[in-house]
Amino acid sequence: MPIDPAAFSHARIYRERALKTLSYGVSSTPRGNQLPAPIVAARAEEAHVYDATGNRFIDYAAGYGPLILGHTPACVVDAVKNELDRGLRTASVHAGEAELAELVCATLPSAEKCAFLSSGTEAVQLALRIARAATGRTRIVKFRGNYHGWMDSIHAANSVTGDGPGTLGQDPDACRALTILDWGDAKGLAEVLSTEFAAVILEPVAINGGCFMPPDGFLQEVRRLTREKGAMLIFDEVITGYRLALGGAQERLGVTPDLSVIGKAMGSGLPIGAVAGSDEAMEPVSSGKLFHRGTFNGNPVSVAASIACITYLRDNAPRLYPGLDTMAGTLERGATAAFAAHGITAAVNRIGSALQIALGLPAMPSLADTARADFAATQRFSGALLRQGVQIIGRGLSYVGAAHTEQDIAETVEAYARAAETFRREERVAG
Ligand SMILES: Cc1ncc(COP(=O)(O)O)c(C=O)c1O
Structure with missing residues (x-):
C-alpha cells in the first residue's frame, strides 16, 4: 500500500x-x-x-x-519467553549449549564441533585465529567484494573498487596479512597460494556483492589448492547458512570447507554466531590451547532462539x-x-x-x-x-x-x- x-x-x-x-x-x-x-x-x-x-x-x-x-515466529518467541522465565544466567554453562551444538553438527555438512559467539564478525575473528593456530602461519587470502564483518584484520576490499581498509580509523597494519584476489579467480589463487598462508576465506555464494553463484569449478579448485598447500578453507556462511538450504551453500554446492562461519539466520533475529568444523580443524579450541573468550558467548536467550529456529527449519526444510x-x-x-x-x-x-x-x-x-x-x-x-x-x-x-x-x-x-x-x-x- x-x-x-x-x-x-x-x-x-x-x-x-x-x-x-x-x-x-x-x-x-x-x-x-x-x-x-x-x-x-x-x-x-x-x-x-x-x-x-x-x-x-x-x-x-x-x-x-x-x-x-x-x-514473530511462535516457536522462537515461545522459546525465548520460556528461557527468560528461567532467569538470565548469562555466562553460565547451560544444557542449551550442547543441544545447539548437536543441532548444528547434525545439519551443517562440515560440522563435527562448534563454538559459539555473539555475531558473525566475532565468529570470523575466531575462525581466522583457529587457522593461524592450526597452521602456525599468518597470511590470509580474501576476495574482493566479499564481506566478513568489521574487524580491522579482514575489513578490506569489501567492494570490487578498492582494496584498502573498509573505513576510517582502521589500523592499516592490521590488513597487512591479507592477499586480495578477484572472487572466482582460481588461476590467481594458484599463483599466490603458498605454504605461508593460514587460510583462504570466502563467501561460497556471494550474496553481499550482489547475489552471485561461484564460477563453475571455482570452489572445487579452491578446495584442491588449499589442501595441497596445507591452508585452511573457511566458508563464510553468515548469510547463506540456514538460508540457501538447511546445510547452507556447502550443502547446495557439495564442497566441504575445513571451517564454516555461521550467524544471522541461525539465531532467527537474536545475536549469535558460530564457527564449526571437523574435529581436527577445531582442535585448537577443543584442546583449550586457543583461548575462546566472550562474556555473551552462548547466552541462553540467543541459544534458545537458535535451537527453536534450527529445529523448525530442519523439520520443515523439504x-x-x-x-x-x-x-x-x-x-x-x-x-x-x-x-x-x-x-x-x-x-x-x-x-x-x-x-x-x-x-x-x-x-x-x-x-x-x-x-x-x-x-x-x-x-x-x-x-x-x-x-x-x-x-x-x-x-x-x-x-x-x-x-x-x-x-x-x-x-x-x-x-x-x-x-x-x-x-x-x-x-x-x-x-
Ligand atoms: C558474509 C558475512 N560475514 C560476516 C558478517 C558479519 O556479521 P555480523 O554483522 O553479525 O557481525 C556479515 C554481515 O553482514 C556477512 O554478511
Missing part, C-alpha cells in the same frame, strides 16, 4: 532527536541511509513492520538477513526452502517486468531467497560488474519502494522468509510497478 508522506515526517522528526545524542542517529551506519528517511519500527508481526503512525511495510530487509522465520525459492522467483520476475515496463536500466539477480536489484546496468553476471552499477540510484529506487510500503535493504538486497505470504508477494509485485513508475517520473524531473 502507498504510504502517507506524513509517515516520513515522523521518521525525520525522530531522526533529528536521535542525532542529538546517538551518533549518526542509528546503531549501525547503513541503517541511517534509508530513503526517504529511516523508518522507526514501532512493532512488527510476521513479515510486516509497523511505524509509530501505524503504517505497514512488507519487510524484505529481514533484519539484514536473520529473520528467516519473520518477526517444503520451506523450495517455497522461499518460488516466492523469490515471483519477485524476480515482477521486478524485471516493472523495470522493463518503465524503461529503467536495471539488473535483477537472485539466488534462492536472496534477491539483488542494481540500477544502471542491464545485467550483472559477475561480481566484477558491480563496479558499473549505480548504487546511489539503487538506493533512491529502494526509497521509492518504501513509499509504496515495501522495505528492502537500501543497497538493493531483499530476503524472502517463511513468514511472507502469497498475498505479500502479489502486493510487492504491484508495489514494484508503482515504484518504477514514480521513480522514472521523478528521475526525469530531477535529470
Whole structure:
C-alpha cells in the first residue's frame, strides 16, 4: 500500500532527536541511509513492520538477513519467553549449549564441533585465529567484494573498487596479512597460494556483492589448492547458512570447507554466531590451547532462539526452502517486468531467497560488474519502494522468509510497478 508522506515526517522528526545524542542517529551506519528517511519500527508481526503512525511495510530487509522465520515466529518467541522465565544466567554453562551444538553438527555438512559467539564478525575473528593456530602461519587470502564483518584484520576490499581498509580509523597494519584476489579467480589463487598462508576465506555464494553463484569449478579448485598447500578453507556462511538450504551453500554446492562461519539466520533475529568444523580443524579450541573468550558467548536467550529456529527449519526444510525459492522467483520476475515496463536500466539477480536489484546496468553476471552499477540510484529506487510500503535493504538486497505470504508477494509485485513508475517520473524531473 502507498504510504502517507506524513509517515516520513515522523521518521525525520525522530531522526533529528536521535542525532542529538546517538551518533549518526542509528546503531549501525547503513541503517541511517534509508530513503526517504529511516523508518522507526514501532512493532512488527510476521513479515510486516509497523511505524509509530501505524503504517505497514512488507519487510524484505529481514533484519539484514536473520529473520528467516519473520518477526514473530511462535516457536522462537515461545522459546525465548520460556528461557527468560528461567532467569538470565548469562555466562553460565547451560544444557542449551550442547543441544545447539548437536543441532548444528547434525545439519551443517562440515560440522563435527562448534563454538559459539555473539555475531558473525566475532565468529570470523575466531575462525581466522583457529587457522593461524592450526597452521602456525599468518597470511590470509580474501576476495574482493566479499564481506566478513568489521574487524580491522579482514575489513578490506569489501567492494570490487578498492582494496584498502573498509573505513576510517582502521589500523592499516592490521590488513597487512591479507592477499586480495578477484572472487572466482582460481588461476590467481594458484599463483599466490603458498605454504605461508593460514587460510583462504570466502563467501561460497556471494550474496553481499550482489547475489552471485561461484564460477563453475571455482570452489572445487579452491578446495584442491588449499589442501595441497596445507591452508585452511573457511566458508563464510553468515548469510547463506540456514538460508540457501538447511546445510547452507556447502550443502547446495557439495564442497566441504575445513571451517564454516555461521550467524544471522541461525539465531532467527537474536545475536549469535558460530564457527564449526571437523574435529581436527577445531582442535585448537577443543584442546583449550586457543583461548575462546566472550562474556555473551552462548547466552541462553540467543541459544534458545537458535535451537527453536534450527529445529523448525530442519523439520520443515523439504517444503520451506523450495517455497522461499518460488516466492523469490515471483519477485524476480515482477521486478524485471516493472523495470522493463518503465524503461529503467536495471539488473535483477537472485539466488534462492536472496534477491539483488542494481540500477544502471542491464545485467550483472559477475561480481566484477558491480563496479558499473549505480548504487546511489539503487538506493533512491529502494526509497521509492518504501513509499509504496515495501522495505528492502537500501543497497538493493531483499530476503524472502517463511513468514511472507502469497498475498505479500502479489502486493510487492504491484508495489514494484508503482515504484518504477514514480521513480522514472521523478528521475526525469530531477535529470
Ligand atoms: C558474509 C558475512 N560475514 C560476516 C558478517 C558479519 O556479521 P555480523 O554483522 O553479525 O557481525 C556479515 C554481515 O553482514 C556477512 O554478511
